[in-house]
Amino acid sequence: MNLSVRSTPIDPRNWLPEQFIAYAATRQTPPEPARRLLAAILKDGEHNPVAWNQRFQIPRRLFEDWPALPRLTRERVETSPADGFQKILFRTSDHLAVETVLIPLHKAGAVSICLSSQVGCPMACAFCATARMEQRRNLATWEMIDQWVQARDLARSQGRRVTGTVFMGMGEPFLNYDRVMAAADLLRCPFGGSLSAKAMTVSTVGLVPEIDRFTAERRTMRLSISIGAAIDAKRQMLVPVAARTPVAEVMAAARRHAEARKGRVMISYVCISGVNIGEEDAEAIARVVGDTPVRLDLIDVTDPTGRFEPPSPAELSRFRDALTRHLGQPVVRRYSGGADIQAACGTLAGA
Numbered sequence: 001m002n003l004s005v006r007s008t009p010i011d012p013r014n015w016l017p018e019q020f021i022a023y024a025a026t027r028q029t030p031p032e033p034a035r036r037l038l039a040a041i042l043k044d045g046e047h048n049p050v051a052w053n054q055r056f057q058i059p060r061r062l063f064e065d066w067p068a069l070p071r072l073t074r075e076r077v078e079t080s081p082a083d084g085f086q087k088i089l090f091r092t093s094d095h096l097a098v099e100t101v102l103i104p105l106h107k108a109g110a111v112s113i114c115l116s117s118q119v120g121c122p123m124a125c126a127f128c129a130t131a132r133m134e135q136r137r138n139l140a141t142w143e144m145i146d147q148w149v150q151a152r153d154l155a156r157s158q159g160r161r162v163t164g165t166v167f168m169g170m171g172e173p174f175l176n177y178d179r180v181m182a183a184a185d186l187l188r189c190p191f192g193g194s195l196s197a198k199a200m201t202v203s204t205v206g207l208v209p210e211i212d213r214f215t216a217e218r219r220t221m222r223l224s225i226s227i228g229a230a231i232d233a234k235r236q237m238l239v240p241v242a243a244r245t246p247v248a249e250v251m252a253a254a255r256r257h258a259e260a261r262k263g264r265v266m267i268s269y270v271c272i273s274g275v276n277i278g279e280e281d282a283e284a285i286a287r288v289v290g291d292t293p294v295r296l297d298l299i300d301v302t303d304p305t306g307r308f309e310p311p312s313p314a315e316l317s318r319f320r321d322a323l324t325r326h327l328g329q330p331v332v333r334r335y336s337g338g339a340d341i342q343a344a345c346g347t348l349a350g351a
Helices: 017-026 031-042 049-054 141-157 173-188 208-216 232-238 247-261 279-289 313-326
Strands: 073-079 086-091 097-104 110-114 161-167 200-204 222-226 265-271 294-300 331-334
Touching: 017 031, 031 049, 031 141, 031 173, 086 141, 097 141, 110 141, 141 161, 141 173, 161 173, 173 200, 173 208, 200 208, 208 222, 208 247, 222 247, 247 265, 247 279, 279 313, 294 313, 313 331
Parallel strands: 110 161, 161 200, 200 222, 222 265, 265 294, 294 331
Antiparallel strands: 073 086, 086 097, 097 110
């Protein structure tokens, strides 16, 4: 498992906003020009130092000895004719594939950006194509930010606007916790991406220490916990690495998060025909959830290998009826689009 990360020594896209402002002070530069530089890069997508100085009146002493800010190479854009999902294939400086997805929302012209946090993923989920990628590493904060900026600019060129972001692409975000949180803070700050925290979601397969850390730090982004199955033996088969922690412990962390936030915690559940959508699975979900306030999101599996199949409408209907009887909490069917271009959940693999 290689989770090293490549980065540049001086790059405002790698630091928390307050860290960059502190750095600017060491260059005899007050906070306002430092904020303008972040806004130039994130809001305007401007990476030309000449423009920083001339257009944005940012003192050269702040950046005169920096190397050129690196960019991801946009290699390909695919659009699903079925539902309008778009997948962008980027290439990193070390020639690795990273994919980002533009998700059309119900409101006309609005999209959400699905960001990758790693190249590949070591969590080994049996139904996920990303887990089968050979090369793996954490992405630097700037690589996540550049995914967002380039995807945002693509959306703008099409007359669309970005209203949300999810860290649900390639990788387990909580294995790259500090860099993902730094990216989220940059996207959230008013001179960065200006996104609402409520419009951002971080997903995890259930890493308990990181869930507790996220809760303790009072992070205001949404949290989505994917459990795979509520019966440990099934979860061991589907999510073998995460399943080293019993699902009851994952749900205990979810309860602590819900109590701290005084609201529901989002639980994602990948539905697989004949595997985890029986009556016993509904009973197990109700048992581990208990009275923790949750919203259960049901997602059809999308497995390009054909090993795992999504439920039929009749199977899903029976499962939802069972959840109504046993769980008695909100259950939502979440659409995972772009399957025809391998942009759906679990299909990103840089193919």
